[in-house]
Amino acid sequence: MIQTIVLDIGETITRDDRYWATWADWLEVPRHTLSALVGAVVAQGHDNAEALRLIRPGIDVAAEYDAREAAGRGERLEENDLYDDVRPTLLALHDAGVRVVVAGNQTSRAGELLRSLGLPVDLVATSGEWGVAKPQPAFFERVKEVAQASPMHILYVGDHPANDIFPAKTAGLKVCHIRRGPLGFLWADDPNVIATADWRIDSLNQLIEIVQT
Template sequence: MIRVVALDIGETLVRDDRYWASWADWLGVPRHTLAALVGAVTAQGRDNADAIRLLRPGIDIGAEYRAREAAGQGEQLDDGDLYDDVRPALNALRDAGVRVIIAGNQTRRAGALLRALDLPVDQLATSGEWGVAKPHPDFYARVLDAGKAAPGETLYVGDHPANDVFPARKAGLVTAHLRRGPWGHLWADDPQVREAADYSIDSLLDLLDIVAG
């Protein structure tokens, strides 16, 4: 029985379009160029921030992030960045008596912006707030602590195999791979992903059938 549903953030709840477009604008490069590089480095198993490093070798990304914030060009999130199924699915899960957790690799700033959206969840946290990021096992230990349920009663939902499906499964959680965004589509039919994921879904609304048993 699934008692807790924990969800990734980027390309699970939130489109990443604005995030990468704002970085491209800040760096003065075409948006398509950065988007393509993000896809390339991620498909190679590298950190997606390596796309920025390819464009600006030696860049201090942390310093640039702070400079963007100081210039009023930092992270922004509003309801328009959410996928259409997010609020309906979260509300339905809560109505079904499931504890809903949001936990992903995001900054402290992103955590604050997400809380301002007043999403119907029991707890929301980012790796920047926890001080540990996926795929480190301690991240999933924090997810379990937040959910207050056994690993086998906790479903982790995400689009990225290396950050979501594989480490969550290794931690003993039930896993759902979401065919959404570049990584979700890229690896949706990969045999290893299919084997590791307990469920493969196309929408967050598919979670309702899973928790209903």
């Protein structure tokens, strides 16, 4: 029985459109150019920040992030950045008595912004706040701590095989791959993902049926 569901953030509960669009505007390149580069570098197994370095070689991403914040053009998250199924699913899980944690590879600022949306969850945490990021095992140790359930009763939901599905499974968690976002679609039919994932879904509302089984 699933007692706790842990949801990845980017392309699981939030669209990444705004995030990369604002970076493109800041670097003064077409939005499609940066979006395509992000997809290309991630498909090659690189960190998505490599797309920024392709556009501006030698860029200090952290310093540039701070410059954007100082200029009033920093990170933002609003209600319309959430996928449409997020709030209904979270409310249904809450009513079902399931503990829900949101945890992903995002900045501390993203954590603050998500909490400001008042999502019906028990906890929001980011790698920036924890000081450790996926796919590092220490990240999933933190997940197990905050989940407040034994690993076999924790379900981690994400779109990224290398960051979500495989390391979560190695940590002893149940895993669910969501076919959403570039990586979700790209790896949806990968044999290793199919073999590893306990469930594969197209929408978060399918989690309701999973916790009821």
